Amino acid sequence: xxxxxxxVWFNPSSEHLDNLKSHIKQCEYICVVDNSSNKYLLxxxxxxxxxxxxxxxxxxxxxxxxxxxxxxxxxxxFYTFDQDSVVPDDFYEKMTQFTLNNNASIxxxxxxxxxxxxxxxxxxxxxxxxxxxxxxxxxFCISSGMCIKSSxxxxxxxxxxxxxxxxxxxxxLLKAVDSNVDVFxxxxxxxxHQIGERDLHNFLGxxxxxxxxxxxxxxxxxxxxxxxxxxxxxxxxxxxxLNIMRIVHELVCVVLYxxxxxxxxxxxxxxxxxxxxxxxxxxxx
Numbered sequence: 001x002x003x004x005x006x007x008v009w010f011n012p013s014s015e016h017l018d019n020l021k022s023h024i025k026q027c028e029y030i031c032v033v034d035n036s037s038n039k040y041l042l043x044x045x046x047x048x049x050x051x052x053x054x055x056x057x058x059x060x061x062x063x064x065x066x067x068x069x070x071x072x073x074x075x076x077x078f079y080t081f082d083q084d085s086v087v088p089d090d091f092y093e094k095m096t097q098f099t100l101n102n103n104a105s106i107x108x109x110x111x112x113x114x115x116x117x118x119x120x121x122x123x124x125x126x127x128x129x130x131x132x133x134x135x136x137x138x139x140f141c142i143s144s145g146m147c148i149k150s151s152x153x154x155x156x157x158x159x160x161x162x163x164x165x166x167x168x169x170x171x172x173l174l175k176a177v178d179s180n181v182d183v184f185x186x187x188x189x190x191x192x193h194q195i196g197e198r199d200l201h202n203f204l205g206x207x208x209x210x211x212x213x214x215x216x217x218x219x220x221x222x223x224x225x226x227x228x229x230x231x232x233x234x235x236x237x238x239x240x241x242l243n244i245m246r247i248v249h250e251l252v253c254v255v256l257y258x259x260x261x262x263x264x265x266x267x268x269x270x271x272x273x274x275x276x277x278x279x280x281x282x283x284x285x
Contacts, residue, residue, distance in 0.1 A: 003096055004029030004075035006066025008059055008082050011036045016083040020048070026092040027079075031069050033062040058164030058282075063143070067158065071150050078148060085111075085144045086192040095147055098186045105152040105181050106173070108141035109189040116198040116209050122185050125177075125238035138185040139177050143169035145191045152181060162280035166217060167224035174232055174239070201257060210253035215260060215267040216283050222247055222271025227280065247272070 005027050009016065012034075023030055030048045034040055035055040044050055049069055053062050063080050070078045077099065081087070091109070099107045111120040122138040123130045130139075146169065156175045159168050173183055196211035213221070229243040247268065254264045274280075 001077070002029060002073070002075040003027060003092065004031065004070035004073070004078040006031045006033060006063055006070060006078060006080055008032075008062040008066070008080075009034045009036060009040070010055070010083065012040075012083050019083065019086060020045070022087040022089065022091070023081075024048070025089070026087070029070055029073055029075050029078075031066040033066045035059070035062050057161035058168070059143070060159035060161040060163055060165070060168040063168070064158045064161065067148075067150075067153055071154070075150055078150060078153075080143050080146050080148065082144045084194040088190070091145075091189060091191070094189050095145075095186060098189070099147050099184070102136065102184045104147075104184040105149040106176055107147045107184040107186060108138070109145045109191045110185070110187050111142060111145065111191045111193045113195050113198055114192050115194055115196075116200040118200060118209065123242070125236045125242070128237045128241070130238040130242050133185060136184055136186070138183050140170060140173055141183065141185065142193065142195075143172075144193055152176075155179075156181070163224045164220055164282060166220035167228060170225065171228055174228060174236070178232070178235065199257075203252075203256060208249065208253050208256070210257040212258055215263045218250065218254070218264045219267040219271040219283050221250060222268040223275045223280075224271075226272055226275035227278065230275065 005023055007023065009032060024045050024047065028047065031051065032048055033051045033053050035053050037054060039052040051065050051069065053065050057064065067078060095107065095109060122133045122141065124133050124139050156172065156179065160171050163171055176183060196213045198209050198211045201208045225243045225246055229240040233240050250268060251265065254261055258264060
């Protein structure tokens with residue numbers, strides 16, 4: 001069985017370059033897709049295939065370019081990573097074994113946000129709401145560390161590049177759930193990851209985690225999540241509720257804790273407006 005990985009770069013630092021070492025030790029087929037404006041010119045390890053994508057299609061486009069190359073090289077499963085994740089030495093062995101043991105088409109690890117010092121939250125949708133997962137299945141996970149069976153990736157029509165960046169994983173997993181493809185969550189494998197510059201606050205007894213993303217990211221978070229909540233409203237009203245809570249959380253965090261409040265609030269509202277209109281694609285100022 002062949003295992004591969006696609007790792008997306010965007011103006012990588014020396015620390016991000018160093019993160020490659022753990023992948024090289026554990027995985028034979030490695031594709032780095034660089035979304036930076038300028039091509040990386042320094043030599044890379046001989047078993048790394050490099051693609052300069054210049055941010056075409058955002059992170060969705062980068063994942064698709066890398067997945068296309070891996071599938072052409074006949075990998076059976078592949079992992080998706082962004083540059084911020086730090087991979088444990090036994091990650092591939094444990095995750096691949098877990099995936100095979102559960103006959104999973106899609107699987108993911110637990111994750112720890114090193115900035116907010118909090119663990120990932122995994123939920124399942126019910127008809128009208130959602131709840132924390134009580135077994136090894138989930139309906140949502142982050143794209144970094146996700147393992148996907150190549151044939152299922154093709155059948156689900158890849159990542160939707162109209163979403164560019166935020167909720168790219170949500171869109172793909174909603175398609176999976178809607179196609180009766182189970183998503184398995186391995187609580188015994190922990191991935192250190194960073195979601196923006198997220199920190200943790202308590203306001204009136206409620207935990208808030210502002211991510212401090214820029215205004216363009218706020219737009220994509222608002223638009224893409226809301227667009228999906230409309231698209232799947234009839235089947236998954238629980239996601240509609242989950243997205244409302246996410247938007248309210250974003251707004252409250254911006255008002256209370258983040259800089260550039262006016263432009264971020266404007267972009268969140270613009271994202272809602274464009275979601276109502278069904279407008280996707282790259283953000284336009």
